[in-house]
Amino acid sequence: xxxxxxxxxxxxxxxxxxxxxxxxxxxxxxxxxxxxxxxxxxxxxxxxxxxxxxxxxxxxxxxxxxxxxxxxxxxxxxxxxxxxxxxxxxxxxxxxxxxxxxxxxxxxxxxxxxxxxxxxxxxxxxxxxxxxxxxxxxxxxxxxxxxxxxxxxxxxxxxxxxxxxxxxxxxxxxxxxxxxxxxxxxxxxxxxxxxxxxxxxxxxxxxxxxxxxxxxxxxxxxxxxxxxxxxxxxxxxxxxxxxxxxxxxxxxxxxxxxxxxxxxxxxxxxxx
Amino acid sequence: xxxxxxxxxxxxxxxxxxxxxxxxxxxxxxxxxxxxxxxxxxxxxxxxxxxxxxxxxxxxxxxxxxxxxxxxxxxxxxxxxxxxxxxxxxxxxxxxxxxxxxxxxxxxxxxxxxxxxxxxxxxxxxxxxxxxxxxxxxxxxxxxxxxxxxxxxxxxxxxxxxxxxxxxxxxxxxxxxxxxxxxxxxxxxxxxxxxxxxxxxxxxxxxxxxxxxxxxxxxxxxxxxxxxxxxxxxxxxxxxxxxxxxxxxxxxxxxxxxxxxxxxxxxxxxxxxxxxxxxxxxxxxxxxxxxxxxxxxxxxxxxxxxxxxxxxxxxxxxxxxxxxxxxxxxxxxxxxxxxxxxxxxxxxxxxxxxxxxxxxxxxxxxxxxxxxxxxxxxxxxxxxxxxxxxxxxxxxxxxxxxxxxxxxxxxxxxxxxxxxxxxxxxxxxxxxxxxxxxxxxxxxxxxxxxxxxxxxxxxxxxxxxxxxxxxxxxxxxxxxxxx
Numbered sequence: 001x002x003x004x005x006x007x008x009x010x011x012x013x014x015x016x017x018x019x020x021x022x023x024x025x026x027x028x029x030x031x032x033x034x035x036x037x038x039x040x041x042x043x044x045x046x047x048x049x050x051x052x053x054x055x056x057x058x059x060x061x062x063x064x065x066x067x068x069x070x071x072x073x074x075x076x077x078x079x080x081x082x083x084x085x086x087x088x089x090x091x092x093x094x095x096x097x098x099x100x101x102x103x104x105x106x107x108x109x110x111x112x113x114x115x116x117x118x119x120x121x122x123x124x125x126x127x128x129x130x131x132x133x134x135x136x137x138x139x140x141x142x143x144x145x146x147x148x149x150x151x152x153x154x155x156x157x158x159x160x161x162x163x164x165x166x167x168x169x170x171x172x173x174x175x176x177x178x179x180x181x182x183x184x185x186x187x188x189x190x191x192x193x194x195x196x197x198x199x200x201x202x203x204x205x206x207x208x209x210x211x212x213x214x215x216x217x218x219x220x221x222x223x224x225x226x227x228x229x230x231x232x233x234x235x236x237x238x239x240x241x242x243x244x245x246x247x248x249x250x251x252x253x254x255x256x257x258x259x260x261x262x263x264x265x266x267x268x269x270x271x272x
Numbered sequence: 273x274x275x276x277x278x279x280x281x282x283x284x285x286x287x288x289x290x291x292x293x294x295x296x297x298x299x300x301x302x303x304x305x306x307x308x309x310x311x312x313x314x315x316x317x318x319x320x321x322x323x324x325x326x327x328x329x330x331x332x333x334x335x336x337x338x339x340x341x342x343x344x345x346x347x348x349x350x351x352x353x354x355x356x357x358x359x360x361x362x363x364x365x366x367x368x369x370x371x372x373x374x375x376x377x378x379x380x381x382x383x384x385x386x387x388x389x390x391x392x393x394x395x396x397x398x399x400x401x402x403x404x405x406x407x408x409x410x411x412x413x414x415x416x417x418x419x420x421x422x423x424x425x426x427x428x429x430x431x432x433x434x435x436x437x438x439x440x441x442x443x444x445x446x447x448x449x450x451x452x453x454x455x456x457x458x459x460x461x462x463x464x465x466x467x468x469x470x471x472x473x474x475x476x477x478x479x480x481x482x483x484x485x486x487x488x489x490x491x492x493x494x495x496x497x498x499x500x501x502x503x504x505x506x507x508x509x510x511x512x513x514x515x516x517x518x519x520x521x522x523x524x525x526x527x528x529x530x531x532x533x534x535x536x537x538x539x540x541x542x543x544x545x546x547x548x549x550x551x552x553x554x555x556x557x558x559x560x561x562x563x564x565x566x567x568x569x570x571x572x573x574x575x576x577x578x579x580x581x582x583x584x585x586x587x588x589x590x591x592x593x594x595x596x597x598x599x600x601x602x603x604x605x606x607x608x609x610x611x612x613x614x615x616x617x618x619x620x621x622x623x624x625x626x627x628x629x630x631x632x633x634x635x636x637x638x639x640x641x642x643x644x645x646x647x648x649x650x651x652x653x654x655x656x657x658x659x660x661x662x663x664x665x666x667x668x669x670x671x672x673x674x675x676x677x678x679x680x681x682x683x684x685x686x687x688x689x690x691x692x693x694x695x696x697x698x699x700x701x702x703x704x705x706x707x708x709x710x711x712x713x714x715x716x717x718x719x720x721x722x723x724x725x726x727x728x729x730x731x732x733x734x735x736x737x738x739x740x741x742x743x744x745x746x747x748x749x750x751x752x753x754x755x
Contacts, residue, residue: 039444039452040664040666040667041665041666041667041668041669041670042669043669043670044666044669044670044695044698047669047698047699048698051698084452084453084454085452085454086454153663154663168663168664168665168666170664214664214666215664215665215666216666216669219669219694219695219698220691220694255697256694256697256698259690259693259694259697259706260694262690262693262706263688263690263691263693263694265690266687266688266689266690266691266708267665267691270657270663270687271663272663
């Protein structure tokens with residue numbers, strides 16, 4: 001292995017199992033609702049964070065939290081994905097039970113990535129096409145409206161802190177940010193992004209990123225991966241604890257990012 | 273919510289549907305005055321498309337549909353044993369080929385759409401090719417066995433109600449096209465509702481088994497299924513996405529408990545799978561047979577095909593008295609079926625086999641990886657993102673590539689070669705080379721290590737191009753068919 005001897009057990013789904021040899025500094029990740037909110041390769045985001053953490057010399061511990069599962073004692077980073085209508089229906093009650101915990105974590109600066117369906121549920125409410133209003137947990141100041149047309153396709157957006165973010169969107173809900181809420185990025189044309197109208201995409205609140213981009217997002221956007229990882233590591237182990245140059249897997253990280261750069265180049269040149 | 277419009281379908285689906293010239297109204301079977309020209313015009317278009325190497329198997333269909341919109345319903349409506357419609361996410365082409373081949377060897381004249389052009393227009397094109405100059409528009413066949421893409425199946429059944437439908441599975445496939453898996457199940461639901469005779473369903477797929485309740489009055493439902501011990505090869509779509517390994521870790525007992533439909537009585541059950549052999553239970557009787565097909569998923573498709581063939585031939589016995597085949601005659605018919613092109617098809621190049629394995633969604637890819645042992649074989653993966661492949665690459669992240677870790681992947685190619693390479697990197701699978709240009713990659717790959725078997729996992733349009741390129745350097749059956 002090229003990760004400097006920090007071994008990660010990988011189970012059949014390509015995700016690191018919890019536990020591992022003593023010595024590595026532990027990092028606790030929550031994969032939120034992997035059973036019902038894991039469409040469009042969202043598990044790729046979990047794999048990416050866990051693999052990179054081990055290359056940085058940490059020992060990733062993944063907690064897969066489905067409905068009713070106990071919340072871990074320590075949570076450094078939370079990843080959530082999208083789902084189908086029925087998946088969202090199944091998790092909403094549990095999400096409300098965890099809302100205070102999640103809100104406190106967000107306010108404490110725990111980094112989170114919420115894609116698609118959970119991005120919407122992190123907002124204030126969702127109004128269906130029939131006018132029914134479903135409450136969200138309101139961590140992100142935004143609301144979403146069900147619309148008859150899906151926005152589907154490759155998408156490239158300009159972000160303030162992460163350069164160009166590249167992914168694929170596929171959603172019918174249109175999201176509108178409250179006054180003063182920062183988007184993750186801006187898009188160049190109408191008909192895509194949060195709502196197809198205001199050229200925003202995603203949202204950033206505290207260290208929470210909401211977005212419609214899957215792809216999976218993190219493998220092809222290492223700047224976003226490393227923002228989440230750096231923030232989580234520094235929250236737990238203090239300033240200066242994240243040093244890419246000193247990472248035991250620095251060479252492999254550089255290689256991964258070269259391949260990601262090629263994949264980004266291709267994606268940017270493909271039809272929507 | 274995210275899928276709040278799931279009943280309405282995605283915009284791309286709408287685009288596909290919009291190009292389908294035939295509408296939902298009850299078909300008026302009278303030809304328009306210019307309908308006489310439709311057939312020759314279609315033939316001319318086919319000849320032209322061959323001449324110009326356009327390769328578009330749907331082009332003649334487009335011409336005929338435009339000139340004679342009731343062509344499909346009129347032509348297929350005359351078949352004495354009606355129409356068999358095969359649909360589902362994975363295995364349509366292979367299963368259609370099996371059904372057609374078995375029915376043929378058991379004495380029926382079968383019309384089928386063998387080119388994998390599973391759109392209504394592709395069916396029209398195949399009909400145009402089939403109808404000879406003296407046919408007067410009559411198809412010389414007892415029955416039609418048609419493979420249709422889920423979205424197009426809906427349009428097809430508005431024009432032609434199938435007597436038989438064989439519905440295989442619903443998996444996440446090109447979600448950018450169909451929206452969501454539940455929406456895909458709804459598409460197949462309309463096929464179930466339109467089926468007049470027998471509806472043959474996969475009892476191991478909850479969404480498919482659930483379509484039984486949609487069968488119209490008078491239609492009968494039959495199931496095919498798996499023995500308990502084989503269930504682990506076919507995790508349900510939901511189990512596959514379950515982060516909690518509970519069901520996986522619990523083994524067969526937990527799987528059986530998690531799937532109530534598994535208890536339904538099945539007409540045909542796949543019992544055991546060996547190398548070029550398989551065992552089935554037909555109405556409780558166990559039968560062993562040799563097969564030319566490989567891979568547990570192909571053999572499960574064989575169980576599906578057997579259930580459908582039994583249903584058809586029981587009806588033939590009831591209608592015209594021809595005795596239905598014995599179990600051993602059925603097995604003999606199955607043992608003669610060869611793999612469809614690009615579905616485990618083996619092409620020989622300089623004395624070594626080159627195997628093309630079509631992969632188009634996470635489940636298909638996982639099953640393929642589980643079915644074929646990578647040891648002693650050089651592996652290539654070719655991923656493209658044309659419309660027919662699916663534009664969204666997220667599906668690659670739902671496949672576990674760990675089984676390729678020991679042998680590595682010698683070559684990664686296609687427009688999305690670097691997406692695939694990145695995916696393999698994160699699964700710590702060694703990658704020999706990345707060459708997005710398919711033809712260049714193919715030559716490098718097949719010319720390395722003479723005498724060593726080669727296997728290429730490829731998406732649909734990659735498969736067509738690889739086959740065409742291989743046909744320049746070695747013998748490939750039906751090269752150029754399908755597009």
